[in-house]
Amino acid sequence: xxxxxxxxxxVSFGFWVYLMSDCVLFAGLFATYAVLYTxxxxxxxxxTIVDLPFVVIETLILLTSSFTVxxxxxxxxxxxxxxxxxxxxxRPLALATPFFLMELSEFARLxxxxxxxxxxxxxxxxxxxxxxxxxxTSSSAQYGCWF
Amino acid sequence: MAHVLWKGLSEGTTRKLLLMSLFxxxxxxxxxxxxxxxxxxxxx
Numbered sequence: 001x002x003x004x005x006x007x008x009x010x011v012s013f014g015f016w017v018y019l020m021s022d023c024v025l026f027a028g029l030f031a032t033y034a035v036l037y038t039x040x041x042x043x044x045x046x047x048t049i050v051d052l053p054f055v056v057i058e059t060l061i062l063l064t065s066s067f068t069v070x071x072x073x074x075x076x077x078x079x080x081x082x083x084x085x086x087x088x089x090x091r092p093l094a095l096a097t098p099f100f101l102m103e104l105s106e107f108a109r110l111x112x113x114x115x116x117x118x119x120x121x122x123x124x125x126x127x128x129x130x131x132x133x134x135x136x137t138s139s140s141a142q143y144g145c146w147f
Numbered sequence: 148m149a150h151v152l153w154k155g156l157s158e159g160t161t162r163k164l165l166l167m168s169l170f171x172x173x174x175x176x177x178x179x180x181x182x183x184x185x186x187x188x189x190x191x
Contacts, residue, residue, distance in 0.1 A: 008162060015166050019173055026177050030184065037189075046189030055186045059178065066175040069168045076156060076164050086152055089164070092171060126185070133181060137174050144167050145149065 029129045039121035049110060058102050065095035096141035103134045
């Protein structure tokens with residue numbers, strides 16, 4: 001019979017393995033992007049589709065959400081009331097929603113202007129890279145709400 | 148979060164919160180990479 005701490009160590013280790021496998025996944029996607037970002041096949045290139053102010057807002061939302069995660073964890077470690085921790089943890093998860101919606105609206109804008117993922121190798125990897133990140137963000141936010 | 152509400156703050160739920168935040172920060176770092184290499188380098 002395993003002791004409880006040994007089991008928890010295993011779970012934490014498994015989580016790190018998962019995190020590193022995610023790292024490898026994104027490394028592959030970034031490498032593919034680096035190879036393909038000039039292959040626009042006469043369609044939209046990164047210069048024409050980038051909307052920097054829009055992306056800066058997305059970035060700020062995500063950074064704020066990461067900051068609130070830190071605050072929530074501090075609250076948990078200091079043994080604050082459950083309701084307080086619950087509220088503190090819902091903030092970063094709530095911030096994931098506008099981020100995800102903004103990402104979806106960017107995708108919708110690109111598809112509407114005829115730059116969908118099927119139009120060039122660059123657009124394929126652009127949608128894949130951002131889509132993978134967006135999917136992980138939204139699904140982990142939902143998972144975080146329930147577990 | 149539902150676990151914390153039902154079971155309260157135990158060693159197990161605190162660890163879950165820790166792992167959750169670890170993953171969240173990881174996703175944030177990935178986004179910083181995307182922002183820098185895809186958008187910033189693309190716009191310049």
